[in-house]
Amino acid sequence: MSDVRLELNDRCFACGRDNPIGLKMRIQRQGDEWVSQMTVPEHFQGWAGVAHGGFLCTVMDEVMAWAMRGAGYRSVTARINARFCKPVPVGTFITVRGRLVERRGKVVAARACVELDDGVIAAEAEGSFVIIAEAVAG
Secondary structure (H helix, E strand, O other), rough: OOOOOOOOOOOOOOOOOOOOOOOOOOOOEEEEEEEEEEEHHHHHHHOEEEEEEEEHHHHHHHHHHHHHOOOOOOEEEEEEEEEEEOOOEOEEEEEEEEEEEEEEEOOEEEEEEEEEEEOOEEEEEEEEEEEEEEEOOO
């Protein structure tokens, strides 16, 4: 894994502005968290009218990855473990939050959640990220 080069090109499926089919997530730092707010697009449904779990995992993975980058790490997701607490209807406004928890050598643990407009947690995830490079600029 150490020979992998991680380069930014604005085509990330989750946050890239140049990806025509991407989510184009806008993610901002709020204290020790990285936060994105959006309305769940209808074309990311699983069961009729309900957001697909893969979509929810993707947005949680992305805010955790931004927390890694915010800490100065270029990393890749090694593991993500999600728990779905409540169905999220498509068309629902959600807030996605991610933060770092602990670093052990080249592995960093992170947590994320999907929060509904009324503050109820609909999904949560724990992730492990492997650091490929440190001291990210920009």
